[in-house]
Amino acid sequence: VNIKIDRDGGVVVYTGASEIGQGSDTMTAQIAAEVLGCSLPRVRVIAADTDLTPIDIGSYSSRVTFMAGNATLRAATEVKKLIAAAAAKKMNCAPDELIFREDGVTKRNGHMGAATRGSLSRTESRGPVGQSSAPSVSGHVEGQILRGSLQQKRKEEGPKDRMTFEEAVVAAIDFHGALTGTGSYAPPQEARGGKHKGAGVGPSPAYSYSAQVAEVSVDEETGEVTVHKVWAAHDCGRVLNPVSVEGQIIGSVWMGMGQALTEEMVWKDGMLMNPGLLEYRSPSSVESPEVELIIVESIDPEGPFGAKECSEGSLAATIPAIANAIYDAVGVRLHESPFTPERVLAALRAKKNAKALNLTEGIDPTSPTRFREHGGALCFQGKGPERHALDSSQRQEPAGGAD
Amino acid sequence: LSLPDFKLLRPRSIDEAVRYLAEHAGNLRVLAGGTDLIPSMRQKLFEPQYVLDLRAVAGMRGINPQPNGVVEIGASTTLRTIERSAFLREHFPVLTEAAATVASPVLRNMGTIGGNICLDTRCLWYNQSLTWRKGCGFCIKKDGDLCHVAPGGTKCWAVFSGDTPPALLCLNAEIEIASSAGTRRVPLHDFYSGLGDNYRKLQPNELVTRVFLPASAADYRGVYRKLRVRGSIDYPLAGVAVVMKRSNGHVADARIAITAVNPAPLLVKNATELLTGKLMEEALAEAAGDLAAKTAKPLTTSALTPEYRREMIRVLTKRAVLAAAAN
Numbered sequence: 001v002n003i004k005i006d007r008d009g010g011v012v013v014y015t016g017a018s019e020i021g022q023g024s025d026t027m028t029a030q031i032a033a034e035v036l037g038c039s040l041p042r043v044r045v046i047a048a049d050t051d052l053t054p055i056d057i058g059s060y061s062s063r064v065t066f067m068a069g070n071a072t073l074r075a076a077t078e079v080k081k082l083i084a085a086a087a088a089k090k091m092n093c094a095p096d097e098l099i100f101r102e103d104g105v106t107k108r109n110g111h112m113g114a115a116t117r118g119s120l121s122r123t124e125s126r127g128p129v130g131q132s133s134a135p136s137v138s139g140h141v142e143g144q145i146l147r148g149s150l151q152q153k154r155k156e157e158g159p160k161d162r163m164t165f166e167e168a169v170v171a172a173i174d175f176h177g178a179l180t181g182t183g184s185y186a187p188p189q190e191a192r193g194g195k196h197k198g199a200g201v202g203p204s205p206a207y208s209y210s211a212q213v214a215e216v217s218v219d220e221e222t223g224e225v226t227v228h229k230v231w232a233a234h235d236c237g238r239v240l241n242p243v244s245v246e247g248q249i250i251g252s253v254w255m256g257m258g259q260a261l262t263e264e265m266v267w268k269d270g271m272l273m274n275p276g277l278l279e280y281r282s283p284s285s286v287e288s289p290e291v292e293l294i295i296v297e298s299i300d301p302e303g304p305f306g307a308k309e310c311s312e313g314s315l316a317a318t319i320p321a322i323a324n325a326i327y328d329a330v331g332v333r334l335h336e337s338p339f340t341p342e343r344v345l346a347a348l349r350a351k352k353n354a355k356a357l358n359l360t361e362g363i364d365p366t367s368p369t370r371f372r373e374h375g376g377a378l379c380f381q382g383k384g385p386e387r388h389a390l391d392s393s394q395r396q397e398p399a400g401g402a403d
Numbered sequence: 404l405s406l407p408d409f410k411l412l413r414p415r416s417i418d419e420a421v422r423y424l425a426e427h428a429g430n431l432r433v434l435a436g437g438t439d440l441i442p443s444m445r446q447k448l449f450e451p452q453y454v455l456d457l458r459a460v461a462g463m464r465g466i467n468p469q470p471n472g473v474v475e476i477g478a479s480t481t482l483r484t485i486e487r488s489a490f491l492r493e494h495f496p497v498l499t500e501a502a503a504t505v506a507s508p509v510l511r512n513m514g515t516i517g518g519n520i521c522l523d524t525r526c527l528w529y530n531q532s533l534t535w536r537k538g539c540g541f542c543i544k545k546d547g548d549l550c551h552v553a554p555g556g557t558k559c560w561a562v563f564s565g566d567t568p569p570a571l572l573c574l575n576a577e578i579e580i581a582s583s584a585g586t587r588r589v590p591l592h593d594f595y596s597g598l599g600d601n602y603r604k605l606q607p608n609e610l611v612t613r614v615f616l617p618a619s620a621a622d623y624r625g626v627y628r629k630l631r632v633r634g635s636i637d638y639p640l641a642g643v644a645v646v647m648k649r650s651n652g653h654v655a656d657a658r659i660a661i662t663a664v665n666p667a668p669l670l671v672k673n674a675t676e677l678l679t680g681k682l683m684e685e686a687l688a689e690a691a692g693d694l695a696a697k698t699a700k701p702l703t704t705s706a707l708t709p710e711y712r713r714e715m716i717r718v719l720t721k722r723a724v725l726a727a728a729a730n
Contacts, residue, residue: 221718222630223711262632266706271539273527278636279706284507286634340632342711359711375703376528377554378539 016056017068023244035076037100062309069304074183086172208313223345233294237308256318269378428607472618478517497625501570524561559599569644569660595667683728692721
């Protein structure tokens with residue numbers, strides 16, 4: 001992560017983290033704003049443009065907040081040090097006596113000294129409140145942003161115990177030149193995947209915990225499973241953005257429900273029988289259950305501000321929760337997901353010793369021994385009609401050779 | 404998946420439309436709502452030179468009850484209009500119920516009753532992209548000459564997947580077909596051929612223009628039950644429509660039709676004889692379910708296994724019959 005700050009106080013964060021809807025851009029901006037004590041609207045995030053941004057290995061493995069967040073934290077801390085050094089000179093104090101918060105830099109025990117609860121307090125979710133409570137920027141510069149007059153004014157004023165964020169940034173640029181910072185993060189050696197083939201690439205060193213309860217009903221005649229409500233508790237470390245966390249948990253439950261009940265790639269002789277979203281069935285809004293959220297906070301020693309992750313952790317709990325709920329409701333234990341109606345019904349009929357019907361292509365969903373394939377035939381080798389010239393069984397060259 | 408090139412024809416009247424049909428017969432596809440045709444054209448199932456857009460044709464929309472009790476429905480009437488019609492809900496509830504289960508609200512705003520009647524038969528080996536179909540060696544219905552569903556056979560088993568036709572069959576509906584030679588009226592059950600590939604008896608120069616619901620079918624209790632994996636969007640994997648009239652607690656008349664398990668929607672034979680005059684009870688409903696399941700011939704054309712879909716025809720028929728008797 002690279003951070004660049006301009007004379008106007010605008011903070012630009014260049015990060016490789018890919019925003020795929022999970023809120024990583026917001027998270028990046030929040031962490032940068034929190035460290036620098038500036039308001040959120042100052043921060044502009046340029047993400048995942050490989051022409052401009054440093055490398056990030058991707059949005060997976062529950063790693064973006066943890067790793068890209070830590071890298072942002074380090075980059076922002078580096079810039080903060082530069083600003084602090086310059087501001088400390090102007091304010092006649094040591095850099096570590098400065099507090100960065102509410103869009104300004106304050107000397108400890110200065111006029112904002114009463115509020116010394118550290119700069120890392122949880123202002124991240126409150127956004128730009130700092131701007132309204134801090135002395136307004138224009139009051140200090142009286143509408144003038146010309147460098148010369150600003151400097152003149154500062155000379156006249158002499159040392160003081162508070163600078164606005166712009167003043168501090170201008171001072172730092174005057175003092176150091178261009179103001180940039182770089183941060184990167186790699187997990188500790190013992191948390192990495194190793195060098196063997198198949199080792200994890202970029203696993204997150206923090207582990208989240210989740211617990212879920214699902215309420216389902218099963219139609220004993222059709223085998224259809226309806227999920228009515230899911231209670232989802234998730235320990236995601238420090239919550240950086242409660243709204244994002246809630247959205248992620250609800251999304252995880254929904255995705256897990258799709259995996260548990262409907263989503264399956266069906267194959268036949270190497271052909272994917274349901275390559276489109278019409279036949280590969282993700283749940284629609286009709287099936288979406290009510291989700292009651294319980295966010296459990298903890299502080300991870302390695303994570304940015306104690307955050308862990310909020311993505312895959314919740315997902316993992318939904319499928320077993322639904323499987324257990326089905327078992328609780330009708331007493332069948334399925335070991336083949338998704339729990340489609342024909343599988344549930346096959347297990348139910350077997351349990352009741354009802355007349356055997358071949359509902360699942362000869363596979364027992366309670367103890368499957370092979371993957372089910374779609375019925376029919378790709379290549380019929382027996383006696384039949386003349387074959388089309390492009391038919392794959394008529395091909396002389398090896399498959400894929402002509403393509 | 405891009406659309407192939409075509410010329411769009413936008414007639415303003417039925418006469419103009421059938422003139423285009425006569426002129427370009429065989430090289431033209433009719434577009435009413437486009438919800439079935441457009442995805443199929445993207446998959447290169449159809450690459451017609453001309454597409455005939457019926458949306459600007461006057462006099463093909465609307466639900467018109469006539470003085471003699473017959474209800475006339477324009478073929479371009481959207482499924483949404485039918486679903487929301489208070490008149491149809493009161494007198495032909497099975498039709499509004501079936502229309503309300505089609506796909507999703509967005510698609511029902513576009514899809515039409517005529518389009519639902521003429522819906523192309525579907526199969527997992529057929530409704531795929533050109534590349535996919537090339538990979539499986541094509542099939543009888545399009546470009547190829549063998550069936551993957553019934554290997555060794557020469558008959559196409561693609562399944563009819565419309566929701567409203569079983570309801571219309573129960574109501575003894577008729578349709579009006581126009582061509583440059585004039586118009587003809589056929590009962591809906593004579594419209595379907597029972598073949599997967601050439602599934603309807605419609606000449607290339609003909610156009611379905613109107614649906615008629617006879618006065619004798621009005622005011623039957625009606626129920627439609629549909630099997631699908633999701634509560635929205637999906638085509639039916641099995642569907643049952645039931646209409647029933649009762650007197651003194653006994654069944655006075657009843658009809659059952661099933662869809663999505665055969666290459667055509669079918670009235671269940673002998674269902675009327677089985678139910679008429681009887682007192683409704685669980686055992687009778689189960690007998691009706693067994694009868695419907697015998698009519699069903701599901702194959703591996705769709706998701707879920709054929710045996711399961713047949714079993715669901717049995718269960719859904721039983722439930723629909725009981726519901727029709729109860730409400």
